[in-house]
Amino acid sequence: MSTAFDHLPHLRYAGPDATGPFALRHYDANRVVLGRTMADWLRPSVAYWHSFVGTGADPFGAPTMDRPWFGAADGMEGARMKAGAAFAFMERLGLPFFCFHDRDVAPEGATLRESNANLDRMLEVVQTHMARTGIALLWGTANLFSHPRYMAGAATNPDPEVFAFAAGQVKHVLEATHRLGGANYVLWGGREGYDTLLNTDLAREDAQLGRFLNLVVEHKHRIGFKGTILIEPKPMEPTKHQYDRDVATVYGFLARHGLAKEVKVNIEANHATLAGHSFEHEIATAGALGILGSLDMNRGDPQNGWDTDQFPNNAQDLSLAMLEVVRAGGLGTGGINFDAKIRRQSIDAEDLMHAHAGGLDCCARALLIAERIVQDGTLDRLRAERYAGWDSATGRAILEGRMGLDALAAHAEAGGAGPMPRSGRQEALENLAARFA
Amino acid sequence: MSTAFDHLPHLRYAGPDATGPFALRHYDANRVVLGRTMADWLRPSVAYWHSFVGTGADPFGAPTMDRPWFGAADGMEGARMKAGAAFAFMERLGLPFFCFHDRDVAPEGATLRESNANLDRMLEVVQTHMARTGIALLWGTANLFSHPRYMAGAATNPDPEVFAFAAGQVKHVLEATHRLGGANYVLWGGREGYDTLLNTDLAREDAQLGRFLNLVVEHKHRIGFKGTILIEPKPMEPTKHQYDRDVATVYGFLARHGLAKEVKVNIEANHATLAGHSFEHEIATAGALGILGSLDMNRGDPQNGWDTDQFPNNAQDLSLAMLEVVRAGGLGTGGINFDAKIRRQSIDAEDLMHAHAGGLDCCARALLIAERIVQDGTLDRLRAERYAGWDSATGRAILEGRMGLDALAAHAEAGGAGPMPRSGRQEALENLAARFA
Amino acid sequence: MSTAFDHLPHLRYAGPDATGPFALRHYDANRVVLGRTMADWLRPSVAYWHSFVGTGADPFGAPTMDRPWFGAADGMEGARMKAGAAFAFMERLGLPFFCFHDRDVAPEGATLRESNANLDRMLEVVQTHMARTGIALLWGTANLFSHPRYMAGAATNPDPEVFAFAAGQVKHVLEATHRLGGANYVLWGGREGYDTLLNTDLAREDAQLGRFLNLVVEHKHRIGFKGTILIEPKPMEPTKHQYDRDVATVYGFLARHGLAKEVKVNIEANHATLAGHSFEHEIATAGALGILGSLDMNRGDPQNGWDTDQFPNNAQDLSLAMLEVVRAGGLGTGGINFDAKIRRQSIDAEDLMHAHAGGLDCCARALLIAERIVQDGTLDRLRAERYAGWDSATGRAILEGRMGLDALAAHAEAGGAGPMPRSGRQEALENLAARFA
Amino acid sequence: MSTAFDHLPHLRYAGPDATGPFALRHYDANRVVLGRTMADWLRPSVAYWHSFVGTGADPFGAPTMDRPWFGAADGMEGARMKAGAAFAFMERLGLPFFCFHDRDVAPEGATLRESNANLDRMLEVVQTHMARTGIALLWGTANLFSHPRYMAGAATNPDPEVFAFAAGQVKHVLEATHRLGGANYVLWGGREGYDTLLNTDLAREDAQLGRFLNLVVEHKHRIGFKGTILIEPKPMEPTKHQYDRDVATVYGFLARHGLAKEVKVNIEANHATLAGHSFEHEIATAGALGILGSLDMNRGDPQNGWDTDQFPNNAQDLSLAMLEVVRAGGLGTGGINFDAKIRRQSIDAEDLMHAHAGGLDCCARALLIAERIVQDGTLDRLRAERYAGWDSATGRAILEGRMGLDALAAHAEAGGAGPMPRSGRQEALENLAARFA
Ligand SMILES: [Co+2]
Ligand SMILES: [Co+2]
Ligand SMILES: [Co+2]
Ligand SMILES: [Co+2]
Ligand SMILES: [Co+2]
Ligand SMILES: [Co+2]
Ligand SMILES: [Co+2]
Ligand SMILES: [Co+2]
Incomplete structure (x- = not known):
């Protein structure tokens, strides 16, 4: 089968001095970094939606991209063309994983049953491509936000029939993810939030959402799915306010509904930006709370207030995030999914490959910077020394609850005048981190 | 004693058509609103710091305001002059409450013991004024952020000696608050956060902060303080990132440290703005989570990214916040504390009174708008109808856990094609709310 | 012809105490306000695009609204149905004006000539409706942003053939606007900006944009169009950075290209928000610079960083904008165009009418508040007194250039110690403005 | 004389592999980059205020830094100690320039005459240090924002006596700058703006500000000062809205007052951030408009909405700014002034040196990246090719005004269906730029 991407070359690692546009200069899958291969640390993945479903349309303009399957006479025929092209592209990238929503892979039918049947037929096609190429599934997810039935939420919809529909959809995609050997299952609650508090009952919707997530966890165990259940935080867009705002908010939700040991987070860089956090803050927070799951790798525009989902391209920035991943011991069953899209003007097939090549190299560079910081050891040593007092007798007595306010x-x-302040050494530490970039 | 405010009149309720600059047009303390007096709903309070300690200085300019006590030769003498003027001012306002930090009322000494002694002496003076005027204490708090020893945090300081110093300070102020009959005790962790992740261990600092708050709660019970312990969320400023970011983040922290039943939140409008939330969102969230405690009443500038702490002046905006207070059943032991400051150019004593008069009337108007919305009932009825399906058999079966994903x-x-979407009626509801403004 | 809106009532002024959902409580077209009728001050207008072309789709979801003309088998037939419904709706609103883009009214053809022919045929239909209903054209505009040919800009495109195409399109729509008796012609440069500086030559694009606007002005005079040419500023979205960022930026552009006397601005509230300004700032700036033209009336969400284009609903907020309109002497040939859209969940025909009714009443209330502020006179008097020194001999000598730095x-x-600062009285003035709300 | 900085080493260039904390790895003053030395491109400068006047105080906390001159019994004595320490520090840095406000160098007196006398005496001291060390003056400026007299603006004050005072102050500092051989004179209008439109007359204040700047330019010519007059844009802080918002706004102001050929801009990175621009946008805009003057080098925190003024530390980010400097042909009489401050916790003298060493190396790296991009040439070639059509006959006919809208x-x-869109190649260009980082 010929596809829109057949003329593209395979990405190959060619060393830091290579100059060709499709040469990888930093991503060397088998290079060992701090005891694991790069591929093991990163587990990079292609996002089916942005790369193969995206059209270049935006709220002010029509599609700009022309992919053969957009014009297919029949939805299922288009889905097959798309799958063929997608795997041809992914083979050329050489990444080990992909991710999908049900609706990326197969068209919605007139009923849930028909939608499920469409999906099952297409997943047979996908499985053939997976077997042929060796590309595995990082995670699957159900699209609970595009169809009008979900306009007021899925689990948090005021109509329980919508909740039931969403439950049926998730059951099917969770089982499909299990069947395909997916490493994780993700929930992004794009419409789980509100547009106005005037018509919204927060307590009710919280109870609904807690019930829904418990259903998913119960079902996971029932079917023996060993992957991780992940929530992807986002503060807003498309809703005015989304419940899964950021890592700390999701933690509170999980704690409230008894799920803090069952569910982790899939952190997206651009969502951190929208929530007013640095990416590394969100990763470090999840690490500290024990819920770091996976990363949606992209970047936002610091001057634009919407989810631009650009490919990452500043390795120094990203090195601080990678450092937190390393400190947390890695991503476990997670990986880095390029939930990133090419710009509306990037209409050539080559642009899609440039984007992934640059993004991949950026992540690899960032990991290598983090490696140098860790191997040098100064940063971690200085941080540890800063807290050394807490390992003293007084420090331990406090933390272990052996001193009350009176004591x-x-x-x-x-202590008289009290302790002397010590420099936080911020600029020296920033210089140190920058030196390895 | 003559004070800087002796020439100011007493604020008096004069009805909606009054035109004088110091006439209250809406705040009528004993007017009954939805079954309680206005004063009971609002429990308004003056903030000692902004009103009597503020100088008009900002990061780019020197003090502009000239209060007699700024020039006192001796710190304690200045504190006494300040207390006299403060109560003279508050008497003229006629509000039932005030709030203070230890360092607002008495100067820091060379040691903790000396600082405590200074505070105790001044609180005797304050108590005399309280007895004379009948003005009560809404809450007290310890300033754990201004002194250099706290530059890297109080409870979350890398040095346990700073933790101990802070603990000693809080013990003293908590006991003083109890002695003065305070209705609440507040913690605002202005330096509990980080300036750079490079020198910060989030897990350690979370454990420290959890321990600290547990100490406070344990001590509260030990001394028999019946007031509420409150955390005041703020996302940033002065630190780059503060741990008590917003209501949902604080909830997660409380849940993690076993304090969700012990501690509530004191929500400040401008802090909600800085965190990317509406004020009403924070109140509604706290209401839904059962941790609504008190309000710091002010407003931010929607175009300025720092904590401008202006007095509120748009009653329609504020009516949505008041509606959430009403829905939550009120503020309990809390109240509305005008944590608001006059602008740097507002250098006349009159300006301080204009500010409080306007702010108070704005809150009263907002409450009256909320009353009309609730009495009309349409908004609440439409909201309830929207969720009516959840009271059906299916709805109950879902929420009560009697249907799994399979069912x-x-x-x-x-259900075939699935449920039909229904209008969210946002514009109609917004019109309805605006009609009562 | 039956339309989707035939069942809707006509909006009628019913006085401030009316309670019906479609009663206007404040907009009374013929009421005289400061010497002109409300209708003359406001010249309210319906936006064809949002109200009759909008589908409820957003970047994360499919259309939610079902209008009969969306399903028309033929583009021109759909356009006719749409026009019929649009005028039926506008008749029910009773507003005197509407605004349109060429592509709202008629479908794009395969060539410019065909597109022009489509438009001309449809404008005959529109003219019939205009004649029948008496609804006039506030402004027309050419859509230079939706078609992929404009993805890299129209006038600022790197390809001069795109510039030429845009010129041909604008010529046609400018002439059509003239033919329909339009009061203004608007240019919104949605793609006149950049997505990355890496591929952009700012000086070249500035020269192109200056030439383009000069062409429009030259042509206006050639054909005898007496309306005003307006630029609508917006800082970003859809591009990363749009050249017509805000009023001050547009002023600089006009000055640079010799157009400051020829072109005015059409200020949109939500665009001010996105640019980091208050709406009243943009209006006051345009007033001070002599380029205030017209208003696109809507509001943004203060917590969402994209162009939400909601209907206005806070009259007190808007009163400060209306006060600036009054101070500037009104809008001349301009008006207030409801460039606002109902929310994605507002899928009922009624919702469109609620939205316009609420928006119209909000503007009327804001105007009435401004009237009371102006009639009271205190605010203007205090402002004038503040600058009184500039009317002194010294003040005049300075401004007239009769004193150099030496003098x-x-x-x-x-002068010795220099002048004493005087209070800016901000809180007193804010109270004064709030009193009239 | 012994100073607080005597124990610090001299910064020395030691090559990219050096590991010492005070080794410069990239800034090699005499290295030739694109035909000029690094020192000639950058002309780096130390800011007297942040480095020698800053105390570590912030709006929520007291000073944290202890410099010997803070405790001087007498203002002039403190100023002399400060000057000695400042030049000792600058010698150790080895940078060629410094910048100052009048009030950084000498204390304000009771009258303008006394303040001027204080300044003159201290500038004699400073001149001695300059002669001894060879450190030159990049620019001087008058502090028109800290004293209460300026709380409502200097040139834009409602009181002309304040205008006169400011004029007298600027005259003195401009002449002093001339006397010291300063390369530029800067005006930053920190209070030239408003806190509320309610008390503000924009047209009046614009006229005042235009007159003031014309006075400065007239005086410059009168005294024969050959340096450049620079305005430093900033959008807000300390005022709610500052008139010199950004480069485009300042351009409009200059054009309006006949000064576009006389005055240039001093662009600060953090002010660009606050205005919603990238730093490279502001530089490119100034370059395109012919008003690029100098740079205030620092960075803001992307999550904090105030002017954090941190030292730059991401060379890849900064390389895009340096590329625009190179494209504009350099900074002329300008340079890069480290208008940056160490964090409140950075209380050791070493921290001040770490900060400057890191900032300097970051700028040098950024320049070297820009050099590689320019020498490679691909980026510039692709950009030029994109606009090639404008060099065709049609392109030239359009720009030269030989084709009207009719033609x-x-x-x-x-042209029938019109031109085909071409890819903007954004990701490929971003990869290219990142490759050289
Ligand atoms: Co994502
Ligand atoms: Co995203
Ligand atoms: Co507060
Ligand atoms: Co605040
Ligand atoms: Co508009
Ligand atoms: Co808009
Ligand atoms: Co600066
Ligand atoms: Co700054």
Whole structure:
């Protein structure tokens, strides 16, 4: 079968001095970094939606991209063409994983049953491509936000029939993900939020959402799915306010509904930006809370207030995020999914490959910078020294609950003028981190 | 004693058509609104710091305001002059409450013991004024952010000696608050956060902060303080990132440290703005989570990214916040504290009174708008109707956990094309709310 | 002909105490306000695009709204159905004006000539409706942003053939606007900007844009169009950075290209928000610079960073904008165009009418508040008094250039300690403005 | 004389592999880059205010830094100690320039005359240090924002006596800058803006500001100062809205007041951030408009909405700014002034040196990246090719005004379906730029 991407070359690692546009200069899958291969640290993945479903349309303009399957006379025929092209493209990239929503892969039918049947037929096609290419599934997910039935939410819809429909859809995609050997299952609640508080009952919707997620976890165990269930936080867009705002908010939700040991987070860089956080903050927070799952790798525009989902391209910036991944011990069953899209003007097939090549190299560089920081050891040593007092007798007595306010007050009063401040050394540490970039 | 405010009149309710600059047009303390007096709903309070400590200085300019006590030769003498003027001013306002930090009321000494002694002496003065005027204490708090020793945090400082000093300070102010009959005790962790992740261990600092708050709660019970312990969320400023970011983040922290039943939140409007939330969102969230405590009433500038702490002046905006207070059943031991400051150019004593008069009337108007919305009932009825399906058999079966994903999928598949979307009626509801403004 | 809106009532002024959902409580077209009728001050207008072309689709979801003409088998037949429905709706609203883009009214053809022919045929239909209903054209505009040919800009495209195409399109729509008696012609340069500086030559694109606008002005005079040429500023979206960022930026552009006397601005509230300005700032700036033309009336969400284009609903907020309109002497040939769209969940025909009714009443209330502020006179008097010194001999000597730095330095040195600061009275003025709301 | 900085080493270039904390790895003053030395391209400068006047205080906390001159019994004595320490520090840095405000160098007196005398005495001290060290003055400026007299603006104050005072102050500092051989004179209008439109007359204040700047330019010519007059744009802070918002706004102001050929801009990175622009946007805009003057080098925190003024540390980010400097042909009489401050916790003298060493190396790296991009040539070639059509006969006819709308419309109509879109190649260009980082 010929596809829109057949003329593209295969990406190959060619060393840092290579100059060709499709040469990888930093991503060397089998290079060992801090005891694991690059591929094991990163587990990079292609996002089916942006790369093979995206049209270049935006709220002010029509599609600009012309992919053969957009013009297919029949939805299922288009889906087959798309799958063929997608795997041809992914083979050329050479990445080990992909991710999908049900509606990316197969068209919605007139009923849930028909939609499920469409999906099952297409997943047979996809499985053939997976077997042929060796490309595995990082995660699957159900699209609970595009269809009008979900305009007021899926689990948090005021109509329980919508909840039931969403439940049926998730059941099917969770089982399909299991069948395809997916490493994780993701929920992104794009419409789980509100457009106006005037028509919204937060307590009700929280209870609904908690019930829904518990259903998913219960079903996962019932069917023996060993992958991780992940929530992808986002603060807003398309809703005015989305419930899964950021990592800390999701943690509170999980704790409230008894799920903090069952569910982790899939952190997207651009969503961190929209929530007013750095990407590394979100990763470090998830690491500290024990819920770091996977990463949706992209970047936002610091001057634009919407989800631009650009490919990452500043390795120094990203090195701080990678450092937090390393500190957290890696991503477990997760990986880095390029949930990123080429710009509306990037209408050539080559552009899609440039984007992935650049993004991949950027992540590899960032990992290598993090490796140098860790191997040098100075940064971690200085940080540890800063907290050394907490390993003293007083420090331990405090943390272990052996000193109450009375004892602490007496201790402080005995201390006279109190402790001397010590420099936080921020600029020196920033220089140190920059030196390895 | 003569004070800087002796020439100011007393604020008096004069009805909606009054035109004088110091006439209250809406705040009528004893007017009954939805079954309680206005004063009971609002429990308005003056903030000692902004109103009596603020100088008009900003990061680019020197003080502009000239209060007699700024020039006092001795710190304690200045504190006494300030207290006299403060109560003279508050008497003229006629509000029932005030709030303070220890360092607003008395100067820091060379040691903790000396600082405590200074505070105790001044609180005797304050108590005399309270007894004379009948003005009560809404809440007290310890300033754990201005002194250089706290530059890297108080509870989350890398040095446990700073933790101990802070513990001693809080113990003293908590006990003082109890002694003065305070209705609440507040913690605002202005330096509990980080300036750079490079020198920060989030997990350690979370453990420290959790321990600290547990100490406070344990001590509260030990001394028999019946008031509420409140955390005031703020996302940033002065730190780059503060841990008590917003209501949902604080909830997660409380849940993690076993405090969700013990501690509530003091929500500040401008902090909601800085965190990317509407004020009403934060109140509604706290209401839904059962942790609504008190309000710091002010407003931010929608175009300025720092904590401008202006007095509120748009009653329609604020009516949506008041509606959420009403829906949550009120503020309990909390109130509305005018944590608001006059602008740097507002250098006349009159300006301070204009600011409070306008802010108070704005809150009263907002409450009256909320009353009309609730009494009309249409908004609440439409909201309830929207969720009516959840009171059906299916709805209850879902929420009560009697339907798993299998049952729900079967239900949805039987439903064919699925439920029809219904209008969210946002514009109609917005019109309805605006009609009562 | 029956339309989707035939069942809707006509909006009628019913006084401030009316309670019906479609009663206007404040907009009373013939009420005289500061010497002109409300209708003359506001000249309200319906936006063809949002109200009759909008589908409810957003970047994450499919259309939710079902209008009969969306399903028309033929583009021109759909356009006719749409026009019929649009005028039926506008008749029910009772507003005197509408606005359109060429592509709202008639479908794009395969060539420019065919597109022009489509438009001409449809404008005959529109003219019939205009004649029948008495609804006039506030402004026309050419859509130079939706078609892929414009993806890299129209006038600022790197390809001069695109510039030529855009010129041909604007010529046709400008002439059509003239033919229909339009009061203004608007240019919104949605793609006149850049997505990355890496491929952009700012100086070249500035020269192109300057030439383009000069062409429009030259042609306007050639054909005898007496309306105003307007630029609509917007800082970003859909591009990363749009050249017509805000009023001050557009002023600089006009000055640079010799057009400051020829072109005015059409200020949109939500675009001010996106640019980091208040709406009243943009209006006051345009007033001070003599380029205030017209208003696109809507509002953004203060927490969402994209162009939400909601209907206005806070009259107190808007009163500050209306006050600036009044101070500038009104909008001349301009008006207030509801460039606002109903939310994606507002899928009922009624919702479109609720939205316009609420928006119209909000503007009328804001105008009435401004009237009361102006009639009271205190605010303007206090402002004038603040600058009174500039009417002194020294003030005049300075402004008229009769004192150089030497003379001023001598004057200041003679003044010793210098002038005393005076209160800016901000809170008192805010209270005053709020009193009339 | 011994100073607080005597124990610090001299910064030395030690090559990219050096590991010491005070080794410069990239800034090699005499290295030739694109035909000039690094020092000639960058002309780096130390900011007297942040480095020698800053205390670590912020709006929520007291000073944290302890410099010997803070405790001087007498203002002039402190100023002398400060000057000695400042030049000792700058010698160790080895940078060729410094910048100052009058009030950084000498204390304000009771009258303008006394303040001027203080300044003159201290500038004699400073001149001695300059002669001894060879450090030159990049620019001087008058502080027109810290004293309460300027709380409502200097040139835009409602009181002409304040205008006169400011004029006298500027005259003195401009002449002093001339006397010290300063390369530029800067005006930053920190209070030239408004806090509320309610008390503000924009047209009046614009006229005042235009007159003021004309006075400065007239005086410059009168005294024969050959340096450049520069305006430093900033959008807000300390005022709610500052008039010199960004480069485009300043351009419009200059054009309006006949100064576009007389005055250039001093662009600060953090001010670009606050205005919603990238730093490279502001530089490219100034370059295209012919008003690029100098740079205030720092960075903002992308998540904090105030002027954090951190030292730059991401060379890849900064390389896009440096590329625009190179494209504009350099900075002329300008340079890069480190208008950056160490964090409040960075209380050791070493921290000040770490900060400058890191900032300097970051700028040098950024320049070297820009050099590689320019020498490679691909980026510039692709950009030029994109606009090649404008060098065709049609392109030239359009830009030279030889085709009106009629001719262009005929041309476009003859073109049938119109031009084909071409890829903007954004990702490929981003990869190219990243490759050289
Ligand atoms: Co994502
Ligand atoms: Co995204
Ligand atoms: Co507060
Ligand atoms: Co605040
Ligand atoms: Co508009
Ligand atoms: Co808009
Ligand atoms: Co600066
Ligand atoms: Co700055």
